[in-house]
Amino acid sequence: MKDLAALTEKQTETVVAHYARLADKYEKRWSNYTRVSLELLATRAVSSGEESLLDVACGTGRLAMIIRQRHPGVRITGRDLSPDMLRVARSRLPADHITQWEQGRMEELPYEDASFDVVTCASAFHLVTDQRRALAEMVRVVRPGGTICIVDWCRQYPQIQFMQWLARLAGRQYRNILTQSELTSLMQAAGLKVESSEKFNATWFWAMMCLVGRKAGDQAVP
Secondary structure (H helix, E strand, C coil): CCCHHHHHHHHHHHHHHHHHHHHHHHHHHCHHHHHHHHHHHHHHHCCCCCCEEEEECCCCCHHHHHHHHHCCCCEEEEEECCHHHHHHHHHHCCCECCEEEEECCCCCCCCCCCCEEEEEEECCHHHCCCHHHHHHHHHHHEEEEEEEEEEEECCCCHHHHHHHHHHHHHCCCCCCCCCHHHHHHHHHHCCEEEEEEEEEECCCCCEEEEEEEEECCCCCCC
């Protein structure tokens, strides 16, 4: 990767423009895909219903809505690059004392160390140019004993390999789609103990993976 900073800046502009076009029709176009993947993620991410949760690349806020319906007491901060996706999220679930929406990249999280019990990322990790830095930031802001839950496309499947090839050929978006073992190794290198790792299909086409890693430490999560 020749110039990571330049690539990151270009990717940020590309992603923001892409989701500006998609924001108002995203839910309708990808309804089944998002429902299946986010319902699984919500189940893996929240257990007690009293957690503080940071959802990076939160999109239109559908994960937050699913979690709030199941666990009204979970304190949620949603962060996304796209102001248009956040606009939709705010219209569906207005900010209040336990829900916040913020714009920004996952490689730069403006939170104190150990601020959250859980950090989630759904269907977006493959769009990050500096995945190690993004994961390091997630680990930094999660509390000792807390968890990081990532759902993303899985490159072990031919159709997902094709998606990466097509994206790079077209040159519109940078995508680094990982395999299950590659994401496992990345999480372990960041200091996480991978407690669960599974593959699933969100639709007949979208082959996905869900990994849950726990940060070392004795601090109990509620």
